[in-house]
């Protein structure tokens with residue numbers, strides 16, 4: 001096609017289609033080779049660790065040097081952790097389905113703003129298609145609705161704002177509030193709930209942390225006592241948050257019992273299902289979230305076990321009207337009818353003004369592979385983690401924290417002769433990362449440090465886990 005591009009100099013180069021085509025093809029080759037290598041017998045290292053000062057010095061040098069873009073991209077690639085590697089068993093980050101990454105490329109070039117309908121017709125409509133599918137998997141009634149937003153942290157804050165408006169006062173957005181307010185949540189909840197409550201001005205008193213049991217699930221038998229105590233302290237509790245599941249141990253709260261409690265006490269019931277809520281797509285594991293359909297709002301991250309690149313989150317409401325009430329903002333240059341419930345202007349209901357075309361990534365997985373693949377991934381990862389737990393229990397000097405309910409496994413290396421086991425396990429995790437053959441993390445629970453695996457990658461196997469334990473044993477023994 002003959003170009004009408006009359007720009008000169010650098011701007012002409014910036015938008016040059018032929019260099020985009022050349023680099024794009026090279027990039028696809030680089031990434032396809034990478035996927036092949038990750039699925040081969042010899043995938044190499046998960047990461048080539050360098051300390052932050054060396055890494056920064058490297059990039060400063062690189063910036064000053066003479067490198068073309070092919071070289072730049074392959075260097076960034078080489079110096080990044082590989083989540084598709086079977087030995088990646090670390091943080092709860094999705095191992096993206098390649099089709100969703102291709103959709104990401106489409107999204108990044110089209111760059112539709114999405115908050116306003118015309119600035120993302122396809123992406124807004126697809127948000128509705130996707131949230132309808134998720135609502136139906138949750139078991140919500142026809143009144144349900146939802147939208148997509150940038151991450152579980154933001155979605156949890158948005159849900160709590162909606163809860164406050166629904167339970168405390170309709171005019172809270174205009175008038176603020178004088179009375180001390182509070183939310184109740186398990187002490188094992190993700191830190192973003194605590195952060196959301198503080199952003200909302202609730203302060204330390206306003207985040208009531210209910211103790212957990214030996215399985216790290218919220219003690220529902222204590223909910224009434226904690227509510228009464230809050231009232232006696234002059235606090236108005238407006239919401240209870242259930243974890244589905246918790247971050248540190250992957251434990252599912254009893255959602256049925258929280259639903260009973262919130263119903264009796266006229267409180268908002270929010271489910272933080274950022275990590276484990278997608279289990280609604282599984283027949284086998286669906287019962288872990290029984291009662292989720294009784295929640296007022298639910299957060300589910302696609303960028304965890306639903307194989308979508310970050311950030312891609314759904315916030316679902318049992319009663320869609322609640323989702324329109326959260327923000328009552330004047331923005332005449334964006335929307336004509338402030339109060340109208342227009343699903344197609346997704347920015348009316350989200351924090352974001354400009355928003356990624358995140359729905360197209362999820363849609364591409366659904367369209368190419370069907371929604372069953374979501375349940376299949378959950379089932380596969382959960383049963384793999386159960387096998388890991390069995391392997392671990394048969395290894396001397398390893399202790400399991402708690403039987404895994406999801407894809408998260410916490411354990412310790414505990415040789416009989418070593419006194420400071422916290423330090424030993426901390427050192428083991430550090431040395432594992434520096435060696436780069438495996439990636440796992442660690443967590444401190446009630447003063448005890450555990451090694452922590454999140455099994456995110458369907459290509460991880462029992463043999464990988466066995467090798468990991470051997471490497472831990474070898475590192476640990478160097479300290480004895």
Ligand SMILES: Cc1ncc(COP(=O)(O)O)c(C=O)c1O
Nearest residue numbers: 151152153190245246247274275
């Ligand atoms: C249970 C839970 N809630 C919320 C979050 C925060 O989600 P995001 O990282 O998408 O902001 C996480 C992240 O790990 C989580 O595990």
